[in-house]
Amino acid sequence: MAGDPPVAVAIDRGAGLERGFAWLAATDHKKTAAKIAVASLFFFGLSGLLALTMRAELAQPGLQFVSDHTYDELFTMHGSGMIYLFLTPAALGLGLYLVPLQVGASEIAAPRLALFGFWIYLFGGLTMYSGFLTNNGAGDDSWTATIPLSNSTGTPGVGMDLWVIGVALAVFGSLLIGITILLTILRHRAPGMTMLRMPVFTWTMLATVFMVVASFPVLVVAMGLLLAERHIGGIFTGSTGSIVYQHLFWFYGHPVVYVMFFPFVGAVGEVVATFSRKRFFGYRALVVSLLFFTALSMSVWGHHMFITGAVKNQFYSLTSQLLAVPAGIEYLDLIATMIGGAIVFRAPMLFALGFIVQFLLGGLTGIILASPPLDYHVNGSYFVVAHFHYTLLAGSFFGLLAGVHYWFPKATGAMLRERLAKASFWVLVAGTNLTFFPMFFLGYEGMPRRVANYEPGLGDLNLLSSIGAGVIAIGVLLVLANFVVSLRRRVPAGDNPWGAQTLEWWTTSPPPRDNFTSLPEITSYAPLLDRREAAEEEQERRAEVPV
Amino acid sequence: MAAGGKAEVASTRNDFDSIWSLYLWIGIGVAVLVFAAVGFALVRYRARPGRVPSRRAELNLLEGLVAALILAIVALLVFRTFRTEANEDDSSRADAVKVDVDAFQWGWKFTYPGKGVTVIGNSNHEPEFAVPEGRTISFALTSLDVIHAMWIPDQRFKKDAIPGRVNHFDMEFDEPGREQGLCSEFCGFRHSGMRFGVRVLSDRGYERWLATHR
Amino acid sequence: MNGGAKGGGGPLLAWAAIMIALGTMLAIWSEGSATALLFLVGPIPLILVAAWNRARPAPGGPRLLARVSVPVVVIAIGAALAAIGLTGGLWLVLIGGEVALFGLVWLAREMTLERRGVGRR
Numbered sequence: 001m002a003g004d005p006p007v008a009v010a011i012d013r014g015a016g017l018e019r020g021f022a023w024l025a026a027t028d029h030k031k032t033a034a035k036i037a038v039a040s041l042f043f044f045g046l047s048g049l050l051a052l053t054m055r056a057e058l059a060q061p062g063l064q065f066v067s068d069h070t071y072d073e074l075f076t077m078h079g080s081g082m083i084y085l086f087l088t089p090a091a092l093g094l095g096l097y098l099v100p101l102q103v104g105a106s107e108i109a110a111p112r113l114a115l116f117g118f119w120i121y122l123f124g125g126l127t128m129y130s131g132f133l134t135n136n137g138a139g140d141d142s143w144t145a146t147i148p149l150s151n152s153t154g155t156p157g158v159g160m161d162l163w164v165i166g167v168a169l170a171v172f173g174s175l176l177i178g179i180t181i182l183l184t185i186l187r188h189r190a191p192g193m194t195m196l197r198m199p200v201f202t203w204t205m206l207a208t209v210f211m212v213v214a215s216f217p218v219l220v221v222a223m224g225l226l227l228a229e230r231h232i233g234g235i236f237t238g239s240t241g242s243i244v245y246q247h248l249f250w251f252y253g254h255p256v257v258y259v260m261f262f263p264f265v266g267a268v269g270e271v272v273a274t275f276s277r278k279r280f281f282g283y284r285a286l287v288v289s290l291l292f293f294t295a296l297s298m299s300v301w302g303h304h305m306f307i308t309g310a311v312k313n314q315f316y317s318l319t320s321q322l323l324a325v326p327a328g329i330e331y332l333d334l335i336a337t338m339i340g341g342a343i344v345f346r347a348p349m350l351f352a353l354g355f356i357v358q359f360l361l362g363g364l365t366g367i368i369l370a371s372p373p374l375d376y377h378v379n380g381s382y383f384v385v386a387h388f389h390y391t392l393l394a395g396s397f398f399g400l401l402a403g404v405h406y407w408f409p410k411a412t413g414a415m416l417r418e419r420l421a422k423a424s425f426w427v428l429v430a431g432t433n434l435t436f437f438p439m440f441f442l443g444y445e446g447m448p449r450r451v452a453n454y455e456p457g458l459g460d461l462n463l464l465s466s467i468g469a470g471v472i473a474i475g476v477l478l479v480l481a482n483f484v485v486s487l488r489r490r491v492p493a494g495d496n497p498w499g500a501q502t503l504e505w506w507t508t509s510p511p512p513r514d515n516f517t518s519l520p521e522i523t524s525y526a527p528l529l530d531r532r533e534a535a536e537e538e539q540e541r542r543a544e545v546p547v
Numbered sequence: 548m549a550a551g552g553k554a555e556v557a558s559t560r561n562d563f564d565s566i567w568s569l570y571l572w573i574g575i576g577v578a579v580l581v582f583a584a585v586g587f588a589l590v591r592y593r594a595r596p597g598r599v600p601s602r603r604a605e606l607n608l609l610e611g612l613v614a615a616l617i618l619a620i621v622a623l624l625v626f627r628t629f630r631t632e633a634n635e636d637d638s639s640r641a642d643a644v645k646v647d648v649d650a651f652q653w654g655w656k657f658t659y660p661g662k663g664v665t666v667i668g669n670s671n672h673e674p675e676f677a678v679p680e681g682r683t684i685s686f687a688l689t690s691l692d693v694i695h696a697m698w699i700p701d702q703r704f705k706k707d708a709i710p711g712r713v714n715h716f717d718m719e720f721d722e723p724g725r726e727q728g729l730c731s732e733f734c735g736f737r738h739s740g741m742r743f744g745v746r747v748l749s750d751r752g753y754e755r756w757l758a759t760h761r
Numbered sequence: 762m763n764g765g766a767k768g769g770g771g772p773l774l775a776w777a778a779i780m781i782a783l784g785t786m787l788a789i790w791s792e793g794s795a796t797a798l799l800f801l802v803g804p805i806p807l808i809l810v811a812a813w814n815r816a817r818p819a820p821g822g823p824r825l826l827a828r829v830s831v832p833v834v835v836i837a838i839g840a841a842l843a844a845i846g847l848t849g850g851l852w853l854v855l856i857g858g859e860v861a862l863f864g865l866v867w868l869a870r871e872m873t874l875e876r877r878g879v880g881r882r
Binding site: 022024025026027028106107109111112115116119120123124127158161162165168169182183185186187188189195206210211213214215217218227231247251287291292294295296298299311312314315319513 | 768769770771772773775776779780783784786787790791794796799800802803804806807810811814818819824826827828829830831833834836837838840841844845847848849868
């Protein structure tokens with residue numbers, strides 16, 4: 001009932017062990033999520049340095065710093081690192097931290113499984129990167145590892161084997177974490193928290209884990225088959241073998257980009273609602289559109305194969321373009337939440353607005369790519385590179401930062417420096433657009449992807465792009481500096497510094513081990529806002545009663 | 548389809564251009580609309596002393612209307628895409644100039660079946676093949692090793708070269724001159740050097756070129 | 762007392778239904794291509810999970826939670842070593858397997874002791 005906190009019986013193991021050691025094996029979902037945050041930040045840094053090296057090489061035509069073969073390792077490990085080791089785990093880690101808090105649970109379902117998933121993911125990432133220490137170098141056949149180039153003739157060497165095994169481990173670990181989030185939503189919601197009272201972010205996490213459970217196992221299988229192909233052979237044979245591989249890969253490879261989108265659009269939804277001082281608009285429409293969005297996103301993978309001539313282009317073109325409908329509903333809801341509100345421009349809101357504006361460019365260019373006749377020109381070119389960096393970096397990464405700046409006080413008990421956060425926002429906006437907008441033109445003009453060298457006429461746009469990459473790096477450093485400064489000289493946050501609406505803001509910052517010592521009555525997806533509005537109404541009523 | 552008429556010849560560039568503008572301008576229109584709506588909200592509804600936020604949180608009629616509107620736009624785009632795509636299905640014209648293309652790591656081989664002409668080159672020596680202007684060129688593309696892709700940006704078209712599979716497609720080259728082609732599917736460390744040229748000649752120039760390359 | 766008549770299975774079933782519809786559409790459109798079967802990879806386990814959740818809902822009330830679980834980390838180390846051994850050699854697979862097995866036994870012991878410890882209270 002209202003007021004009953006979720007109760008846990010704790011077995012306090014860890015007494016006598018060193019604090020650090022205990023943290024590594026701690027099962028508290030908040031600590032596992034913290035471990036994921038640290039690991040994914042580490043891989044972000046590594047993969048980001050690779051990108052800076054790539055952009056340094058691409059600043060001018062010709063080869064200045066690296067060989068063609070090294071460049072192939074750079075772009076492979078940059079893409080793989082960012083997708084498998086940074087943004088996917090970060091999305092799931094955000095859910096691992098927040099979903100129990102948002103649904104009023106004391107702990108994630110199956111905390112040991114989540115801990116195990118983290119370690120498997122971390123070992124997977126380290127395995128992938130260890131390829132750099134081998135003779136032939138790290139994996140170098142892009143993040144997709146298409147057959148036949150990725151077999152043992154096309155890409156010999158143990159570094160590529162380590163890449164394949166590492167990817168399988170990292171994705172398997174992520175899958176396990178996704179499963180614990182799903183089970184928590186199904187089984188550990190607090191009394192009164194019906195499915196239609198779950199907050200917006202939790203709903204986007206539910207949509208996310210549907211895709212995780214449906215597609216991540218297929219990737220693990222594909223990697224297993226690829227490893228077998230490399231060591232035994234005879235798996236992907238004949239004229240259809242390479243196509244079969246692509247089906248298996250892209251069946252995962254498309255939903256994963258939505259795994260790297262939904263949690264962040266959910267975070268943005270929470271931020272927009274809080275800083276507009278209104279509950280999220282169009283909740284039921286959002287729920288319906290999320291269910292369609294997540295199912296549709298699993299049906300479009302063939303659009304990566306339009307130019308093979310081996311898939312039913314029309315089916316995939318139709319489903320891909322239909323994605324605009326649920327996406328449009330989400331945008332409508334975000335804007336309608338702002339309209340009629342009282343908008344406050346704190347740092348999380350800036351990043352959320354950055355997401356809304358910038359992601360749109362990525363999404364709309366995605367509709368262009370969904371048309372085969374148009375795809376026949378821009379596929380495999382820098383147009384696509386621009387498209388997915390607008391969705392993933394200018395979009396999802398900004399959404400991640402919105403969520404991080406929003407929930408940092410809750411998780412640490414300390415506020416982030418507001419002016420530093422805003423400065424880092426503007427630097428990142430400048431850097432992101434300077435880096436990736438020119439790439440639309442580069443692609444249209446004929447620059448292919450995955451090349452260290454290009455024709456001389458494209459040098460100016462590439463130089464702009466490379467300068468932009470440096471600006472992004474500065475922006476990232478400012479964000480990191482903010483974390484360090486804010487944790488060193490702490491400004492206490494209190495339970496609910498933003499006047500937010502959902503259950504995680506009811507408890508202390510940071511939350512106690514079992515998340516809650518009490519719970520309010522849960523009356524909607526914004527229970528704290530309900531209480532404030534009820535209190536206001538009560539006050540008004542009292543004011544009207546004649547004395 | 549009229550036999551031999553220029554008006555009926557497949558043109559990948561026309562196909563692309565015919566819907567590129569449609570998609571681009573609808574995209575720009577949507578973006579402008581969304582930016583305007585966001586901008587309006589931020590200016591009109593920013594927090595001010597005494598501003599009380601509205602409590603309205605649902606208007607399903609609006610959601611339905613917006614969904615229907617987007618669906619209508621998508622229907623238009625899908626219809627135009629499907630119609631254009633149908634144009635590009637292989638036409639196998641009787642008077643087409645046939646060119647067999649073999650992609651390999653890291654170069655190209657162009658064969659004119661029945662004419663006894665083969666052009667081959669790689670990243671050290673870029674191959675160049677010739678086509679007559681205004682006629683349908685019918686390509687049969689395959690790979691000798693890994694997946695490559697044949698892209699001619701001026702034609703706004705590319706197709707995968709897949710080992711064990713032949714991809715057929717037609718192109719029409721309207722303007723005499725030289726067009727650049729390249730591989731656009733990552734295929735190993737000399738991928739960036741895997742380029743070729745297309746020389747578009749008059750009918751007579753093309754016959755002369757064939758004769759000198761036999 | 763977890764909210765929702767079906768214990769939360771409604772959205773899962775709705776999603777599964779949409780997936781099956783899309784898969785059927787592809788199967789028809791592609792004239793029976795096997796790739797349409799991929800659409801079942803998600804719905805089948807999720808429907809089973811929804812059914813299991815309905816049949817065995819969470820008991821509610823106090824949950825038995827270990828704060829620290831070192832054997833889990835040991836199993837992960839073993840599993841990773843064994844996976845790397847797929848390219849490194851059988852010796853590594855065996856070492857990884859042994860480590861993982863050791864960890865599993867340790868975990869089983871840890872969990873039994875916990876349950877017994879709670880029962881005593």
